[in-house]
Amino acid sequence: MANAQTPGPGGRGPRDPRAPRPQGTRRSPLQAFIYWTLVLGVWALIFLVAFFAVFAVDLPDTSKLYEVKRQPSVSYLDRSGGLVSVRGSQYAPPVDLDKLPPYVPKAFVAIEDRWFYYHLGFNPWGMARSFFYDVTHHGGPLRGGSTITQQLARNLFLTPSQTYRRKIQELILAVWLEAKFSKKQILELYLNRVYFGAGAYGIEAASQRYFGTSASQLSLGEAALLAGMMKGPSRYSPVAATDRAARRATIVLDEMVRIHAITPQQRDEAFQTKVRVNPVLANQRAQYFTDWLDDQVRQLVGEPTEDLVVETTLDLPLQASAEQALQKGVAAAAAQGVQQGALISLDGEGRIRAYVGGANYLQTQFDRVTMARRQAGSAFKPFVYLTAMEAGRTPDTPVVDEPITIGNWQPRNYTGKYLGPITLEIALKESINTVAARLANEVGTSNVASTARRLGITSPIQLDPSMALGAVEVSPLEMAQAYDPFSNGGFYARAYAIERIRTASGKVLYDHGVGGNDRRAVIGQPALSYMIRMMRQVIASGTGTKAAVPGYDLAGKTGTTSDYRDAWFVGYTGGFVTAVWVGKDDNTPMRKVTGGTAPAAIWHDYMAAALPRLKVEPIPGGVAPAPVPSDAIGEIINGVQQLVRPPSEGPPQPQPQQDPNTPPY
Helix, strand or coil: CCCCCEECHHHCCEECCCCCCCHHHCCCHHHHHHHHHHHHHHHHHHHHHHHHHHHCCCCCCCCCCCCCCCCCCEEEECCCCCEEEEECCECCCCCCHHHCCCHHHHHHHHHHCCCCCCCCCCCHHHHHHHHHHHHHCCCCCCCCCCCHHHHHHHHHHCCCCCCHHHHHHHHHHHHHHHHHCCHHHHHHHHHHHCECCCCEECHHHHHHHHHCCCHHHCCHHHHHHHHHHHHCCCCCCCCCCHHHHHHHHHHHHHHHHHCCCCCHHHHHHHHHCCCCCCHHHHHCCCHHHHHHHHHHHHHHHCCCCCCEEEEECCCHHHHHHHHHHHHHHHHHCHHHCCCEEEEEEEECCCEEEEEECCCCCCCCCCCCCCCCCEECHHHHHHHHHHHHHHCCCCCCCEEEECCCCECCECCCCCCCCCCEEEEHHHHHHCCCHHHHHHHHHHHCHHHHHHHHHHHCCCCCCCCCHHHHHCCCEECHHHHHHHHHHHHCCCECCCCECEEEEEECCCCEEEECCCCCCCCCECCCCCHHHHHHHHHHHHHHHCCCHHHCCCCCCCEEEEEECHHHCEEEEEEEECCEEEEEEEECCCCCCCCCCCCCCHHHHHHHHHHHHHHHHHCCCCCCCCCCCCCCCCCCCCCEECCEECCCCCCCCCCCCCCCCCCCCCCCC
């Protein structure tokens, strides 16, 4: 079959397709350029259509651009109405760009996107640098390079996930924003919607939260600090990372000079002007306390749908003293292995007046006041002695400090020595283990557990004989709650911190006083006066002398667990109790830290500052019967040890614990 041939020019016979094109029909360079430009344009258009079809299919709805959906804020007030903390998202009315000092928007443009006024939503050079970094740094998060417009698109419509799909969608939306809005509108939207940390969205909320001023009153230095936070609100916070934030602000000011947004003289003046951070944020007061209350608020009133105000029992001046005392005490005892601590104070009604869940909230948010369960050591002994007092003993009841065996258990004293014939008062003030173990065995460990639960211990209490020496895991909150009846005349006092919850408009949603408090007597006389008498001696001349504050009626008890894993001091005055714990979060031993050392010293430092403010009265119910003369001599009558003379040489110096299963005082 003959090959088909195409006709030649003018139809004059066939032309071999392999033959060269006649000279007159070749495309000129211009024609070739136009031809291939059209071809490439068609393919580029096809690619763009496919590209947008793939990446724009799940773009978010942009019709709700100006809607603000936020979690309502919760403001916590102390007992005097002072602001403790604000939680939740905080928004403020949007600001007009023209009402801001000119250097405020310039600071953000200088550090975030100095080509902002010249690009169409994205910076190709910046994207290329970011792409090169991402390719050469496998495994890590994708690097930025986003313009202000892209950041706005991400903040308004997208998630912060670091993926290529999200970045491409961000680019598409940035171009859309640039086509729809002016540069001024985009920058205004950006400043009003960007997140500044600490729950603040938008520059007005950030100005008020960080500096206590309106955005229209921001100084150049304050503007530089806020602009510097855009790289990482928590990492460059002027509250949590002051030095890092200051260095970042310096970079912002230098960039502003470089793009001629400010003069070198203005920069130097900014360096010389001191920036004062809002004291509520700067002090970071009561952060553990506020964390603890957040869940309670939602349990009491449900998930908030509008801004709330929570009136608490906290006393900010006492809180400041408590935080300072705990931080100082933990640092002072660091060489002995003390790493953490907790402190909580209640008044006689159970109102929490100070609450410190750790030595440094910024380093760890684990709350040791309520979340930690640690062995109480000899701080548990008052429940043993109270049970014995209620069973008929008195502080003058004679006992013998000597080796004892209960089943297979042989408790030993912290000193490794025995005092012989003594009274219960001496046994408690010197925290004698053998006497406490014997007492608990005589009155029954189940009765001791019932006493502890009646006063306020809520954790499970095991009934082995070792419970008499504090082999019971409790929280500092429980210990303070259970000691409160000793301080308030013998009444149960459930610890609480929320007095009232109301909306910002004033509608009361919860009131602690409605329905009455659980006010019932849990310690009667004469047991109460006996316990107060004995626990006074702990501070006056026993294991807790470091807690003494001259001029005040004080009582309490030390506590130390085996191998020095936990150390406590729980003490009180009239209608006010404070519990202090120190130790390590991993429950490893400290180095010979007892309840009478670091915890008692912390308790003393805090109470020395708190007592003058409290104007406390003597401990109610503490008038004890006239004491028996200290030189009375006892003897064995009918198998019962009668009154004896205390040892003349005084208590021996502490020695290492011999039995790891026996908690010392």
